Amino acid sequence: MHALRPLLRKSLFNLFAAAFACVVLLAPRAASAEALLLIEADSGKVLQADNATIPWYPASVTKIMTAYVTLKAVKDGRLTLDTLLTVSPTAASQSPSKMGFRPGTQLTVDNALKMMMVKSANDMAVVLAEGVGGSIDGFSAMMNDTAQKLGMTQTSYVNPNGLPADGQITSARDLGILARSFLRDLPEYEYFVHIPAIRFGKRTTGNFNKLIGRYPGADGFKTGFICASGYNLVASATRNGRRLIAVVLGANSGTARAVKAAQLLERGFSQDGLTWLRPSLGTVDKLVPVDASPPNLRDEMCGGHRKRPASDDDDALIAANGGTSGSASATGGEAQVTFFTAGLQPPLMKASELMASAPAATEPVLVYTGPTRTGTALIAAVAADADQQATPKPRGKKSRVAKKPDAADKPADKPKDAKTAAAKTAAAKPDAKPTDGKTAAKPAGTKHAAAKPDAAAKPAANGDQAAKPAKPKAATKPPAKPANNS
Numbered sequence: 001m002h003a004l005r006p007l008l009r010k011s012l013f014n015l016f017a018a019a020f021a022c023v024v025l026l027a028p029r030a031a032s033a034e035a036l037l038l039i040e041a042d043s044g045k046v047l048q049a050d051n052a053t054i055p056w057y058p059a060s061v062t063k064i065m066t067a068y069v070t071l072k073a074v075k076d077g078r079l080t081l082d083t084l085l086t087v088s089p090t091a092a093s094q095s096p097s098k099m100g101f102r103p104g105t106q107l108t109v110d111n112a113l114k115m116m117m118v119k120s121a122n123d124m125a126v127v128l129a130e131g132v133g134g135s136i137d138g139f140s141a142m143m144n145d146t147a148q149k150l151g152m153t154q155t156s157y158v159n160p161n162g163l164p165a166d167g168q169i170t171s172a173r174d175l176g177i178l179a180r181s182f183l184r185d186l187p188e189y190e191y192f193v194h195i196p197a198i199r200f201g202k203r204t205t206g207n208f209n210k211l212i213g214r215y216p217g218a219d220g221f222k223t224g225f226i227c228a229s230g231y232n233l234v235a236s237a238t239r240n241g242r243r244l245i246a247v248v249l250g251a252n253s254g255t256a257r258a259v260k261a262a263q264l265l266e267r268g269f270s271q272d273g274l275t276w277l278r279p280s281l282g283t284v285d286k287l288v289p290v291d292a293s294p295p296n297l298r299d300e301m302c303g304g305h306r307k308r309p310a311s312d313d314d315d316a317l318i319a320a321n322g323g324t325s326g327s328a329s330a331t332g333g334e335a336q337v338t339f340f341t342a343g344l345q346p347p348l349m350k351a352s353e354l355m356a357s358a359p360a361a362t363e364p365v366l367v368y369t370g371p372t373r374t375g376t377a378l379i380a381a382v383a384a385d386a387d388q389q390a391t392p393k394p395r396g397k398k399s400r401v402a403k404k405p406d407a408a409d410k411p412a413d414k415p416k417d418a419k420t421a422a423a424k425t426a427a428a429k430p431d432a433k434p435t436d437g438k439t440a441a442k443p444a445g446t447k448h449a450a451a452k453p454d455a456a457a458k459p460a461a462n463g464d465q466a467a468k469p470a471k472p473k474a475a476t477k478p479p480a481k482p483a484n485n486s
Helices: 004-026 059-075 109-119 122-133 136-150 172-185 187-193 254-270 298-302 328-341 351-356 375-390 396-408 417-428 434-450 453-461 472-476 478-484
Strands: 035-040 046-050 084-086 106-108 197-200 203-206 218-226 230-239 242-251 365-367
Touching (some): 035 172, 035 254, 046 254, 059 109, 059 122, 059 136, 059 172, 059 187, 059 218, 106 109, 109 122, 109 187, 109 203, 109 365, 136 172, 172 187, 172 218, 172 230, 218 254, 230 254, 242 254
Antiparallel strands (some): 035 046, 035 242, 084 106, 218 230
């Protein structure tokens, strides 16, 4: 009996520690400008919910529904992954992030989906919407009809990409329902939600979801950002055959949302054998919606206090700032995870350290324009896209600017004998008059503008105002666009 007492004390201590940790994790949190949700993918059981039923602007997590509706049409036989779609002027006019293809460019449903889900390309979302629904409005109606059938009672859509719109609303609850439905209804197309990277021509783009390739078992889904919503992320991971879905809305950086999602997932996996200690929170579809307006985080996310414009492609790492880049809860939550897992399983690397590490090496998936190709035809298509990137066509106005020196050099054509001789004499003596010096300086400045076609072409790829290459201030305009990036 005496020999059993140390073992009994140790067991009681571990039980008390686990119970105390649960109390800490379940304690009511102060209201904040973020929403968190953690659920089991199979059962829909809620493991954690903070502000999960408050309406929110979805930003590019909208594209989960765009992919769902498109792939459901593929599954139902209304089109195939090889179906060719055409980039319309409406699609080409979308704000970044986008691929930047010109109207008339064709590509397959398969490639458009990959570009949309990895690069979060807004133009590809419209290409898919017009290909499946005929128009943005027609496809939005299909999205709303699908949302209602799935039980997403807090969701409404007006576009397929999540760019700012008053009627584009969802909640963490509804996004959890959507992610579960995607995995349940479209398991054969699950690949599209966890592609690590794509390569188009010479350009490689990694998935904005930083958990892919970093967090053990991460296998989906999608990020999103606009100024009004903050940084959003729907993420999934599987461990020991158990899959969890985490939703983070309103984080203040791309890394912060990934850290929070990793913390949520780690808590859920750590609690696997201790569910009896936790009160039941029901299933995600039973969470009661809150009747309120979505919070608008524009000032907080895109105000002048930021050192650089906010964007969904946010590479600022928490580790680089000593763990303080995210909200104050980021490091606190991490400490709770460390305490909760102590003594119960080998400790996992801190979430901030995971997000700061390089992703696992992987070969990017090739994407390209034109019809489906394989073998040497695929190699040729990729090379053609790369050549097109390397040799952009000059813009019309740039050519006119380059011709201005010709107009300035025509004084010799004037049939004025005395004045003509004077003009020739002045041309031969550039130091004689300051005005002639100004005339000579103008062609030099024009030649400088014409010597840099790449600088003028770059804003065009981002959908910004590249039509005014002679104005140096045009280069300062693109950073303002990511405020509406998605």
